[in-house]
Amino acid sequence: MLSRTLLCLAVTCASTPLLADTVWLKNGDRLTGTIKVLDGGKMMIETSYGGSIPLDWKQIKTLESDQKLLVKQGKSDEEVVKGLKPTDDGKVIVAGADAPRTVELASISQIIKPKPIITDLVWKGNIDAALDFQHAENDTDDYNIAFKTTARHGDWRHNAKGEYNRETQDDVVATDNWSAEYSIDRFLTEKFFWDGRITYKRDKIEDLDRQRTVGTGPGYQFWDDELGAFSMTTLLNRTDFEYRDGKKDNFYSTTLRWDYNRYLIGKKFEFFTNGEAGRPLSGVASYSLDAEVGLRYKVTDWASLNLKAEKNTINGSDQSDLDKTRYTAGFGVTW
Structure with missing residues (x-):
């Protein structure tokens, strides 16, 4: 019994x-x-x-x-x-x-769910693979893959992101570039943090062949919870340009960076935008802008569809100006 x-x-x-x-x-x-x-x-x-x-x-x-x-x-x-x-x-x-x-x-x-100020480990990120839609007279094949991930441990936050783009027009390569970035944040208070980062960009087609940037500065985390996050950072940077003809430039600049995302309608949709606007302290370029804005729709807990618009501008360079706008749509994975 x-x-x-x-x-x-x-x-x-x-x-x-x-x-x-x-x-x-x-x-x-x-x-x-x-x-x-x-x-x-x-x-x-x-x-x-x-x-x-x-x-x-x-x-x-x-x-x-x-x-x-x-x-x-x-x-x-x-x-x-x-x-x-x-x-x-x-x-x-x-x-x-x-x-x-x-x-x-x-x-x-x-x-x-309330989010604690300090957590043992919080890891989140996404990978997006997309087709690039551009109006052109020639036949084009476009490929784009991008990732972004963040890991928070105590007062430290590690951020990494990267992107690869390739486009061919009538079997001729018109775009072939990639970029990678790593940054580390040290939270001084619940909201204020100090940021240090390094960025590397490589382009096999444009006159601007390589770009390296090292920066540091203060940031402020407005919020970071179950419904999204928003932070802004001001950086002092050292940037090195290498051109295809062998010439080089290096200069110091200040940039304002932002990173915003917001979940909507029961977390089925996610609106996001991130990027930076900068201005050099010397006369190499008048300004630069690198930004994206987009929308994700969650198909499952881990799969999503995405639409993105990207803007990349460098104005006033001695060697060449750069002004690109790209629109992509694709499939992604989030965690």
């Missing part, structure tokens, strides 16, 4: 999800899993039986969670709560810092 009792208890415990969140819908259905995010009127719940399921916030009757969550009401009223408890239709009990209180679901605009 004792062995049977223990066996039944083990089966019961194994079949019952531990610390599972529960969402009750107005049509009578009930879903259990893990609440990932509420944003844009959509709640994402991760289930073991159906993956990530988006739910219309207006169709939710009440919900329950034992997670620590950041709950936002209105535009500015937000707090980290210990959990959520079910109650009457259209309401939920919030276990905040003070005594538990009942709030209307309609008053809640966002629910996300």
Whole structure:
């Protein structure tokens, strides 16, 4: 009898999800899993039986969670709560810092996981492979692959990115270049950090054959949470140009860099933009701009479709100006 009792208890415990969140819908259905995010009127719940399921916030009757969550009401009223408890239709009990209180679901605009200031290790990134669409009279074959990754460990953050582009027109190579960049950030406070980076660009077609840049300077992390991140950095750089005819330039410059991404509609869409605008301290070039803006659509938890526009401009160089705009569409992997 004792062995049977223990066996039944083990089966019961194994079949019952531990610390599972529960969402009750107005049509009578009930879903259990893990609440990932509420944003844009959509709640994402991760289930073991159906993956990530988006739910219309207006169709939710009440919900329950034992997670620590950041709950936002209105535009500015937000707090980290210990959990959520079910109650009457259209309401939920919030276990905040003070005594538990009942709030209307309609008053809640966002629910996300609070992100700790210091984490042991957080690694995220993406790889995009794309076709390049350009209007031209000749037949073209275009290839583009780009990656970007970030790893945060304590007060240190490592960033790396790279890109390769190749285009042929009537079997003649018209574009063949690649770039790589590594940077390391040291957070001095929760928001302020010091950045150091090195960038290398190689072009086998253009007059500007090689470009090397080393820079350092302060940065500010406006936010970095489940719904995206935004940071800006000011750098003092040393740049070396090497041209195809053997001539060289080197100069110092200041640049303003930005890196922004925002998840929308239950994290199904991601809007992103990053780049830099610079101006030399000498008269080699009047300004430079290297930027991209795009949109990703998550097909699965790891696969996405992307659209991107890129702008690369160097104006006022003694050897040559550079002004390129590219549009790409393709498939990507995110983590």
